[in-house]
Amino acid sequence: MTQHSYSNSPVRWFARAALLGAALWTPLHAAEAQPRADDSQARRAVAFNFRGMVNDAPFNCATTFAGVGRSRANVRISDFRMYVHDVTLVDASGARVPVTLDVAEPWQDGQVAMLDFEDATGACSNGTPDVRHQLSGTIPESAQGSWQRLEFTLGVPFERNHGDPTVQPSPLSQTRLFWSWNAGYKFMRVDMRATPADSATAAPKSWVIHLGSTGCTPSGGASVVPTTCANPNRARIALDAINPLRDTITVDLGALLADSDLLVNTEKTAAGCMSAGTDPDCGPLFGSLGLVHPSGPETPAQKLFRVQRRDVTSGSGSAPH
Amino acid sequence: MHTPARWFSVVAVCVLACGVLAFAPHNEWTWSLPAGFPEPKVPAGNPMSAAKVELGRHLFYDARMSVTGRFSCASCHKQELAFSDGLARSVGATGELHPRSSMSLANIAYSPALTWANPTQRDLERQATVPMFGEDPIELGLSGRERELFAIVSADPQYRALFARAFPGESGVVNLSTITRAIGAFQRSLISGNSPYDRYKSGARNAISASAVRGEALFFDEKTECFHCHGGFTFTGTVDHVGKGFPEVEFHNTGLYNVDGKGGYPAPNTGVHEVSEDPDDMGRFKAPTLRNIAVTAPYMHDGSIATLDEVLDHYAAGGRTVKSGPNAGVGAENPYKSEFLKGFTLTAREKSDLIAFLRSLTDSTFLTDTRYANPWPATHAARGNAPPRGIR
Numbered sequence: 287m288t289q290h291s292y293s294n295s296p297v298r299w300f301a302r303a304a305l306l307g308a309a310l311w312t313p314l315h316a317a318e319a320q321p322r323a324d325d326s327q328a329r330r331a332v333a334f335n336f337r338g339m340v341n342d343a344p345f346n347c348a349t350t351f352a353g354v355g356r357s358r359a360n361v362r363i364s365d366f367r368m369y370v371h372d373v374t375l376v377d378a379s380g381a382r383v384p385v386t387l388d389v390a391e392p393w394q395d396g397q398v399a400m401l402d403f404e405d406a407t408g409a410c411s412n413g414t415p416d417v418r419h420q421l422s423g424t425i426p427e428s429a430q431g432s433w434q435r436l437e438f439t440l441g442v443p444f445e446r447n448h449g450d451p452t453v454q455p456s457p458l459s460q461t462r463l464f465w466s467w468n469a470g471y472k473f474m475r476v477d478m479r480a481t482p483a484d485s486a487t488a489a490p491k492s493w494v495i496h497l498g499s500t501g502c503t504p505s506g507g508a509s510v511v512p513t514t515c516a517n518p519n520r521a522r523i524a525l526d527a528i529n530p531l532r533d534t535i536t537v538d539l540g541a542l543l544a545d546s547d548l549l550v551n552t553e554k555t556a557a558g559c560m561s562a563g564t565d566p567d568c569g570p571l572f573g574s575l576g577l578v579h580p581s582g583p584e585t586p587a588q589k590l591f592r593v594q595r596r597d598v599t600s601g602s603g604s605a606p607h
Numbered sequence: 608m609h610t611p612a613r614w615f616s617v618v619a620v621c622v623l624a625c626g627v628l629a630f631a632p633h634n635e636w637t638w639s640l641p642a643g644f645p646e647p648k649v650p651a652g653n654p655m656s657a658a659k660v661e662l663g664r665h666l667f668y669d670a671r672m673s674v675t676g677r678f679s680c681a682s683c684h685k686q687e688l689a690f691s692d693g694l695a696r697s698v699g700a701t702g703e704l705h706p707r708s709s710m711s712l713a714n715i716a717y718s719p720a721l722t723w724a725n726p727t728q729r730d731l732e733r734q735a736t737v738p739m740f741g742e743d744p745i746e747l748g749l750s751g752r753e754r755e756l757f758a759i760v761s762a763d764p765q766y767r768a769l770f771a772r773a774f775p776g777e778s779g780v781v782n783l784s785t786i787t788r789a790i791g792a793f794q795r796s797l798i799s800g801n802s803p804y805d806r807y808k809s810g811a812r813n814a815i816s817a818s819a820v821r822g823e824a825l826f827f828d829e830k831t832e833c834f835h836c837h838g839g840f841t842f843t844g845t846v847d848h849v850g851k852g853f854p855e856v857e858f859h860n861t862g863l864y865n866v867d868g869k870g871g872y873p874a875p876n877t878g879v880h881e882v883s884e885d886p887d888d889m890g891r892f893k894a895p896t897l898r899n900i901a902v903t904a905p906y907m908h909d910g911s912i913a914t915l916d917e918v919l920d921h922y923a924a925g926g927r928t929v930k931s932g933p934n935a936g937v938g939a940e941n942p943y944k945s946e947f948l949k950g951f952t953l954t955a956r957e958k959s960d961l962i963a964f965l966r967s968l969t970d971s972t973f974l975t976d977t978r979y980a981n982p983w984p985a986t987h988a989a990r991g992n993a994p995p996r997g998i999r
Contacts (some may be wrong), residue, residue, distance in 0.1 A: 462751035464736055496743075
């Protein structure tokens with residue numbers, strides 16, 4: 287059966303598969319990517335650099351970080367990824383300049399970007415070896431960059447979030463970020479195991495962050511995708527007083543979790559926070575993402591991202607810009 | 608591509624196995640539908656073909672489709688149990704206990720809403736990504752392992768042939784889209800409509816017992832209201848097909864629980880509420896098909912009722928009372944309960960008549976049809992008999 291119906295060598299077969307993949311890739315991008323404001327206009331490249339941290343220590347998959355969260359737990363982290371879109375620079379006069387994200391396979395598809403801090407080593411064995419600490423894109427050459435603010439949205443745009451995961455291109459093809467039971471994607475994924483600081487023998491407790499849209503339902507019987515989500519849970523991040531092309535943006539899980547207790551999980555809820563509105567463990571976490579949650583603070587303010595200024599002349603303080 | 612001799616052998620096998628499909632080329636499909644069954648709706652992006660169904664069958668039964676190499680779709684969807692698994696709650700590849708019970712896949716092609724209580728799950732292709740990649744709970748455990756999966760499938764010479772035939776316009780490419788489309792096509796082919804009751808309705812007056820005939824009358828009576836949620840040729844209110852105009856999707860609270868006196872169901876099985884977070888959706892679940900119901904015990908979304916006899920007790924009481932423990936409560940007083948759960952009384956004979964009717968819905972040909980059976984040779988790695996390995 288195999289001989290008569292398929293005579294090509296495996297190599298040729300793989301090559302054809304790859305070619306087809308490439309052929310499928312392009313039209314998807316053409317359809318999904320944000321249109322460039324003006325293709326005739328000269329554009330200049332910009333890039334924004336991120337750095338994963340846990341309080342004062344650089345993130346990695348091997349370290350057990352001490353003093354995390356309200357109970358100052360010891361924490362091993364086995365995943366640390368997120369999606370970002372809708373990047374905007376604001377100049378000194380308040381003018382907003384949208385950044386067109388590059389197509390940079392596999393991290394960016396022109397509209398959605400993934401930041402990936404895990405490298406598949408240590409505790410992160412379910413991850414991917416490659417990391418991505420940068421957003422890259424372009425702005426009009428004419429934009430005069432004296433910037434006061436960088437904005438972006440943590441999450442996946444609505445149409446893409448509910449697009450068919452079996453055909454979406456990377457970075458939306460990474461199954462570790464699929465959130466199919468909610469017909470969408472995890473906007474951010476941080477998997478952790480926590481132990482009390484004063485016990486070397488206590489069994490680690492799982493505490494995971496799966497951020498995504500919840501309460502999603504189709505509005506009509508014939509609809510195949512959600513048309514509304516009661517809780518979109520996309521966090522708009524605004525970083526002021528930044529020289530975005532020079533400063534590094536710290537992504538600090540220690541700050542994010544400062545108000546959460548990683549040694550406690552409310553009974554009959556997901557381990558940690560999987561974004562349920564009914565899960566009290568999500569309250570402090572959502573607060574630190576700047577998101578409203580029934581169990582969270584009334585005036586949430588994001589703490590995950592902050593600007594780490596880099597003074598090119600003295601190495602201390604912050605240069606005006 | 609095909610020599611005459613080869614083609615003849617394919618046709619010959621198909622004559623034995625495929626009935627009316629015998630003369631359909633592998634890139635075509637002819638539905639072989641029981642009397643009274645309309646044509647299923649098929650997504651535009653995944654037309655049926657005999658080759659695609661055959662590929663999907665291989666994938667459905669392939670134990671390499673899991674993190675352990677020993678677990679497949681069929682581990683929780685066994686043909687002899689109408690593609691359910693006989694457990695109160697299913698167990699995934701890594702041993703994790705699922706919150707819910709495996710559902711029968713019989714006539715799933717007609718279901719516009721999939722799984723127990725998730726209004727966002729509308730087509731089989733996308734739904735397949737839940738058991739494949741879901742992590743809460745882990746079912747097949749493939750999250751983050753898609754490249755390994757594609758490599759295993761691509762390396763199997765049999766799959767090379769199957770993919771080439773199933774997806775000739777796409778050069779037989781192995782990716783998540785072709786894999787899920789093939790599995791979806793196979794699932795749509797799982798048509799069950801040859802029960803004794805079907806033969807009875809087609810004129811074979813002796814196909815079911817006199818008791819079952821009396822049970823039929825009770826089933827379709829306003830006294831029991833069974834048919835309101837389990838009506839139509841699929842015996843479920845959630846149904847769609849060609850010519851229907853619009854799909855019907857129904858979820859009902861049947862008063863199984865009332866843990867807080869306010870209608871609460873035990874987490875995480877709060878029904879549609881788990882997805883929608885709408886308080887009014889508390890405890891709303893899809894009415895499963897009653898076809899083959901006698902072989903799909905235990906019952907309810909969490910397998911919490913062992914027998915059909917006890918299921919009838921629950922409905923007769925207009926809801927279940929759990930006397931003690933964390934789930935204690937009077938389900939009959941659940942404020943979200945369906946209006947059709949009004950309770951009724953049955954004599955012992957009426958009860959056995961109803962059960963005789965439900966048993967007459969078992970389609971033994973469906974449970975043994977070789978078209979739906981495991982296609983892999985007993986010694987093949989796809990059987991999952993090899994030492995533990997697979998996608999790690």
